Amino acid sequence: MKVLILGGTTEATALARRLAGNPRIAATVSLAGRTANPVLPPLPTRIGGFGGVDGLAAWLAEQGVAAVVDATHPFAARISANAVAACGRLGVPLLVLGRAPWTAQPGDRWIAVPDMAAAAAALRGLGERVFLTVGRQELAPFAAVPEKHYLIRTVDPPDPMPALPRFTLLLDRGPFAPDAELALLEEHRIDAVVSKNSGGTATRAKLDAARRRGIPVVMVDRPPPGPAPVVHDPAAAAAWLERREAAPGGGAGGHAHPPVP
Numbered sequence: 001m002k003v004l005i006l007g008g009t010t011e012a013t014a015l016a017r018r019l020a021g022n023p024r025i026a027a028t029v030s031l032a033g034r035t036a037n038p039v040l041p042p043l044p045t046r047i048g049g050f051g052g053v054d055g056l057a058a059w060l061a062e063q064g065v066a067a068v069v070d071a072t073h074p075f076a077a078r079i080s081a082n083a084v085a086a087c088g089r090l091g092v093p094l095l096v097l098g099r100a101p102w103t104a105q106p107g108d109r110w111i112a113v114p115d116m117a118a119a120a121a122a123l124r125g126l127g128e129r130v131f132l133t134v135g136r137q138e139l140a141p142f143a144a145v146p147e148k149h150y151l152i153r154t155v156d157p158p159d160p161m162p163a164l165p166r167f168t169l170l171l172d173r174g175p176f177a178p179d180a181e182l183a184l185l186e187e188h189r190i191d192a193v194v195s196k197n198s199g200g201t202a203t204r205a206k207l208d209a210a211r212r213r214g215i216p217v218v219m220v221d222r223p224p225p226g227p228a229p230v231v232h233d234p235a236a237a238a239a240w241l242e243r244r245e246a247a248p249g250g251g252a253g254g255h256a257h258p259p260v261p
């Protein structure tokens with residue numbers, strides 16, 4: 001059975017590891033091509049956009065894809081919406097392999113905001129030194145609050161560089177360890193952290209470090225979920241694919257889809 005995994009996350013790579021060598025499931029992983037040196041999964045990989053809903057639907061039809069797993073980041077809303085539309089158009093089953101959102105623990109000082117512009121606005125009442133861990137594509141709204149000093153951590157350099165008068169750029173890729181995160185907050189005398197509510201383990205240590213230091217975290221809520229069923233575990237996604245493959249017509253690579261739960 002031909003499968004497309006929309007990737008770019010540790011969960012997608014974990015699912016790819018589970019499926020590598022599986023003779024019944026021929027999966028291809030798709031990456032957007034945003035990072036210069038991506039961690040490549042152990043499966044055939046294609047890189048770059050499809051060209052919107054039409055391009056994705058055409059690719060799925062050409063390849064005879066019988067199931068799609070959307071394992072993209074919870075904030076990658078456009079590709080997820082495209083997957084819903086393209087799969088809906090073709091009748092291809094779609095599963096979301098997502099991460100449970102982080103929830104505040106006792107002692108956390110979280111300020112929940114709906115988007116990045118609201119995150120920037122929330123900083124006005126907070127201290128001067130801000131740790132920005134929101135990725136390199138969403139820095140522009142912070143130009144509205146130029147009086148802060150920003151410590152910006154990204155995997156690849158922002159392009160263009162943010163229009164901020166005072167910032168320090170730190171290039172690094174998770175997973176990050178709790179003690180190292182605490183040391184980073186102390187070294188840079190951070191007063192507040194800004195984070196997306198990405199979930200997962202690779203980048204949550206900054207939240208534990210903020211709690212230990214007693215500083216606030218401006219937490220950007222996720223975009224609303226789509227209609228597809230969601231699992232939080234690569235093993236559950238692999239099992240869903242195995243059930244599809246075992247169902248009558250499932251391995252044929254066509255678009256006949258009996259109702260498999």
Ligand SMILES: NC(=O)c1ccc[n+]([C@@H]2O[C@H](COP(=O)([O-])OP(=O)(O)OC[C@H]3O[C@@H](n4cnc5c(N)ncnc54)[C@H](OP(=O)(O)O)[C@@H]3O)[C@@H](O)[C@H]2O)c1
Nearest residue numbers: 007008030031032049050051052072073075076077078079
């Ligand atoms: N947003 C984040 O915070 C974040 C964090 C970590 C990793 N990532 C990963 O980085 C990638 C890009 O994220 P984004 O927020 O820029 O996405 P996005 O805004 O949802 O997508 C923008 C466009 O990029 C292309 N695209 C995105 N993911 C793709 C994939 N896996 N394969 C092929 N094309 C893809 C699609 O282009 P076409 O319309 O031309 O098909 C899509 O319309 C995703 O794969 C995501 O898993 C994102």
